[in-house]
Amino acid sequence: MTDLTSLTLAEARSGLAKKSFTSLELTEAHLSAIEAARALNAFVLETPDRARAMAREVDAKIAKGEGGPLAGIPLGIKDLFATRDVRTTACSKILGNFVPTYESTVTSQLWRDGAVLLGKLNNDEFAMGSSNETSCFGPVVNPWRRDGANTTLVPGGSSGGSASAVAALLCMGATATDTGGSIRQPAAFTATVGMKPTYGRCSRWGIVAFASSLDQAGPVARTVRDTAILMRSMAGHDPKDTTSVDRAVPDYEAAIGKSVKGMKIGIPKEYRLDGMPAEIEKLWSEGAAWVKAAGAELVEVSLPHTKYALPAYYIVAPAEASSNLARYDGVRYGLRVPGRSIGEMYEHTRAEGFGDEVRRRVMIGTYVLSAGYYDAYYLRAQKVRTLIKKDFEDCFAKGVNAILTPATPSAAFGIGEKGADPVEMYLNDIFTVTVNMAGLPGIAIPAGKDSQGLPLGLQLIGRPFDEETLFSLGEVIEQAAGRFTPPRWW
Secondary structure, eight states, X not given: OOOGGGSOHHHHHHHHXXXXXXXXXXXXXXXXXXXXXXXXXXXXXXXXXXXXXXXXXXXXXXXXXXXXXXXXXXXXXXXXXXXXXXXXXXXXXXXXXXXXXXXXXXXXHHHHTTOEEEEEEOOSGGGOXXXXXXXXXXXXXXXXXXXXXXXXXXXOSSSHHHHHHXXXXXXXXXXXXXXXXXXXXXXXXXXXXXXXXXXXXBXXXXXXXXXXXXXXXXEEESSHHXXXXXXXXHBOOOTTOTTOOOOOOOOGGGGTTOOOTTOEEEEEGGGOOTTOOHHHHHHHHHHHHHHHHXXXXXXXXXXXXXXXXXXXXXXXXXXHHHHHGGGOSSSSSSOOOOOSSHHHXXXXXXXXXXXXXXXXXXXXXXXXXXXXXXXXXXXXXXXXXXXXXXXXXXXXXXXXXXXXXXXXXXXXXXXXXXXXXXXXXHGGGTTTHHHHHHTOOEEEEEEEEOTTSXXXXXXXXXXXXXXXXXXXXXXXXXXXXXXXXXXXXX
């Protein structure tokens, strides 16, 4: 029998339906893979007993012909999603050993559809980071290495554990969240597929908040089809989340293989940055040629406010973070460091509980919201955000179906290589933040490798609630580029 961990989610679903193997066998294969790959630090909590119990339960349902769309599929869950009776920390010391008494809407829908929980995945603390180096559990290691080198590389962030685990065949798919690129950037760094849905498409209820107007849950998987399958279970209206949109969830998988003939694909001139590596430029041109060969029409488009996206994002996101993270005060749950007064307890708890990057962003956010600076920074950034959104609306009004861009300005870099300068780290989000600022869907697809054998990704940006077009186009790129798996060294 093929090694069960090397199957795609779609292949595993088909094998389970044919009873070629059981969910318990599939789960055991993944639990063994996780155990052998602890050097990657992708999981911060393994739940083998729960996984086996869930698999047995699903096997009994499959035997009766009652399995759901994800029956028996083992998944990893980013440690930002509340999982009932399973520790959830957002990879921060301040949450300590917090065990929720409730389940996030997204994960409850996955369990409803028959998925199996393998454990909780590492991420940047409170999802703040572009490399997965800010987690209190230590950095995640990318399963990819440069040709002929042993340097440990970052998997991207904040959903680095999700991308690393999927790339290393430790789970068949994973949940992730994207506030400024945290699904798409790690996907590009690890040769996985990452979908950031339209804002409001997936419920945010039960997900630890970073920036509420930007955060969106989405799937990371090995193929475009697998991502579409997961997305259907994750999406849907939730009355508990006031930003959740009440629209029917389409069958995303049905979009795979649909013709893209006649579609207009925008190529934004503002994304041609000074000093952009030739490899990224070449990849972008290749991607454009692939969609053109499939029958799509390429048009140059202009997104003039793109240059303001990064600075505006790094005002809006920290402002919302400072407000959201005010609840971590040592009073109700999580870490508590005593002090002589309640004020001192707050100070000690937050100083010890938050890592450097989280403290930095909370301070920036508090500053831009403070009296005298609110209008100069926060209000102005929100006006810029409106202009960024309008740029995209103008493109789509001219009949553009999707926009093709690079996903990241480079391939994965070494752990510790960019830690000294926060601004250099923030520049990793240059191609991705506009999508969150405008609330649009975006997908990252593996499209090639750099000269050192590291994966590179392309990004497709779509119209609001038109993820199906992105899946159709993404599959065209995937078919042309082929699939990449890292050579095993761990």
